[in-house]
Amino acid sequence: QVQLVESGGGVVQPGGSLRLSCVASGLTFSTYGMHWVRQAPGKGLEWVAFIRHDETFKYYADSVKGRFTISRDNSKNTLYLQMNSLRTEDTAVYYCAKDLVRYFDHWGQGTLVTVSS
């Protein structure tokens, strides 16, 4: 069965950087697009970024454009999110999710990012 396991969350100061990882198993990772979706504490879901299976296409929410970079290593079945210039409003649980025509059919358990001084 499909498993997505995120890591890399933690506490970081405003203006700092963090890189999240998501290791996938139980699927042919290189054939699927992948997303990052976040959820601020006690709030709803916010889509963050998408990457096509072959990295030829990426797109971002306006709220993170220019600060976050999505990437992947298909040889390692791993998805990444490089987060720079972090703000307090980026505090959230970050989920990786498998794409199926731009909806999400599998989700990881999430990793918490806290941006605080």
Next chain:
Amino acid sequence: DIVMTQSPDSLAVSLGERATINCKSSQSVLHSSNNKNYLAWYQQRPGQPPKLLFYWASSRESGVPDRFSGSGSGTDFTLTISSLQAEDVAVYYCQQYYTTPLTFGGGTKVEIK
């Protein structure tokens, strides 16, 4: 951006009774090329990640109990739980995938009365 508006924000339903959640999009998510509604529903139980329930507005994901149903077209959609069970306590979200940015409704919290 397509804005997704859910109603109500929360509802309390007795066990075995019907729960109805509404989702309205600010523009149509019905694609004329294939006559499909680009609308998904998710369930998020406390402390858990979201789980896909429906895609194409009414196509039930494998393993989802048939007491759940999805309906609607264009801009107005409904998720119905025909007979609420204790394990259905959760927050439910709709999501449009008609265009980017992909957007979610604000969520509807379902509780037991």
